[in-house]
Amino acid sequence: MPTVTLLLRRSTSVRFPSSPDQRYTYSPDPEVVELDELTPRARALAEAFAQHPQGRPLDVVMEQDARIRDVVPNWETFYPGRGDERPPRKVFGNWSLLRPAERAHDVAEASAGTVSELGASKVRWTAVQWLECEARTWPLDWYVVSAVGHEPVPSWEAGAADRYLTPHTAPDYLRAAKHPLGGNGGLFQKLAHTTGYLPADRVVCGVHQWRPETLDALIARPVTLWTVSEAAAHLGYAGSSAAGTTRKQLHRWQLTARGRAPGRGGESLYDADQIKALHAARKGSGRRGAAREGGKFTKS
Numbered sequence: 001m002p003t004v005t006l007l008l009r010r011s012t013s014v015r016f017p018s019s020p021d022q023r024y025t026y027s028p029d030p031e032v033v034e035l036d037e038l039t040p041r042a043r044a045l046a047e048a049f050a051q052h053p054q055g056r057p058l059d060v061v062m063e064q065d066a067r068i069r070d071v072v073p074n075w076e077t078f079y080p081g082r083g084d085e086r087p088p089r090k091v092f093g094n095w096s097l098l099r100p101a102e103r104a105h106d107v108a109e110a111s112a113g114t115v116s117e118l119g120a121s122k123v124r125w126t127a128v129q130w131l132e133c134e135a136r137t138w139p140l141d142w143y144v145v146s147a148v149g150h151e152p153v154p155s156w157e158a159g160a161a162d163r164y165l166t167p168h169t170a171p172d173y174l175r176a177a178k179h180p181l182g183g184n185g186g187l188f189q190k191l192a193h194t195t196g197y198l199p200a201d202r203v204v205c206g207v208h209q210w211r212p213e214t215l216d217a218l219i220a221r222p223v224t225l226w227t228v229s230e231a232a233a234h235l236g237y238a239g240s241s242a243a244g245t246t247r248k249q250l251h252r253w254q255l256t257a258r259g260r261a262p263g264r265g266g267e268s269l270y271d272a273d274q275i276k277a278l279h280a281a282r283k284g285s286g287r288r289g290a291a292r293e294g295g296k297f298t299k300s
Contacts, residue, residue: 001034004046006055008127012101017112028101030055031127035155038128039204042135044144044159051147059093059148065141065160091148096134099125129205135159136166140212164201164209167192173212177219180258180271187254187274195277225269227261234272235279243267253278 009028016024035043048060068075069083079085099122122130143160146152153159165173167189175182181191191197192208198218200208226234232246250270255278257268 001036003032003034004050004055005030005032006046006049006057006127007031008049008055008057008098008130009101010098026101026103028098029103033127033131038131039135039164040155040158040162041143041164042128042131042159044153044155045135046131047153047155048144048147048150051150051153057095057098059091061089061145061148062092062138062142063089063145063160065143089145092138096137097122099123099130132205132207136164136169136209140165140169164204164211165215166207166209170210170215173215174219177215179219180256181218184254184256190253191274191277195281197274197277221273223258224272225258226272226275227267227269229267230272231270231275234275250275 007028007030009031011025011027013023013025015022033046035046038046045060049055049057052058064071064087066087067083068079068085068087071087072078075083102123125133140163143156144153145156167185170192171182171185171188173182174188181188192200198210198214201211201214202209228243228246228250231250232238232242235246235249237245255270255274258271259269260266261269
């Protein structure tokens with residue numbers, strides 16, 4: 001497998017109880033990354049970092065898949081007659097916080113020392129996890145070309161075509177399309193991860209990802225709306241308290257009404273598919289026990 005050696009961690013300081021006024025700084029170790037383990041978008045980023053000495057995450061040249069006329073205000077003034085060209089490439093070097101040195105945390109844990117918590121949540125991330133996360137932080141139409149002053153990396157075209165959305169960026173995509181899920185990231189996460197409402201197109205390092213076309217199909221999908229009474233019947237609630245119990249459950253699921261039924265006493269309307277998906281995924285849903293024959297439970 002092709003590999004690159006990268007330095008994707010930062011120097012980290014530790015204080016020990018025996019010398020609280022002094023700091024001991026641990027330098028990061030380089031990491032060998034197997035390129036075939038990365039998605040094309042993250043692979044292009046790793047290859048660009050590898051073009052720098054010691055594989056440091058320094059300045060990277062990026063390009064936007066757009067036209068000057070679409071992204072540059074008053075483009076006629078600055079780029080006369082060039083509106084259909086791509087915008088100039090830009091240098092990007094504002095990478096998210098590097099992971100702390102893992103050795104510093106190991107030493108601190110073994111000797112009751114304290115370490116700077118800046119970025120500590122990512123200390124156990126692998127280089128692959130960090131690269132995959134970084135590769136999804138810029139807009140879909142931006143992609144890596146190379147390090148500054150170098151030829152395009154081998155994966156730059158494949159990286160440009162690798163346009164998947166994550167649970168953090170998918171709600172933004174839906175919001176731009178004015179889909180109700182775009183304004184409710186919590187509900188999107190729940191529907192995407194615990195139900196079959198929106199299956200992932202792929203899973204990378206445990207993170208679900210979707211093609212824009214998949215979300216476009218969700219946006220265009222016809223919606224059946226249920227009143228609170230219809231939702232109560234599906235959830236199995238009956239009696240005088242059924243409507244109130246149903247509203248409480250819908251609130252716990254973070255479902256918001258999509259409208260109201262006509263008439264003065266019209267009930268709130270909710271997305272039926274979402275109710276079905278969330279109800280099917282409820283803890284304890286479904287029958288447990290022995291096989292059922294003739295209307296009774298029997299031993300297997």
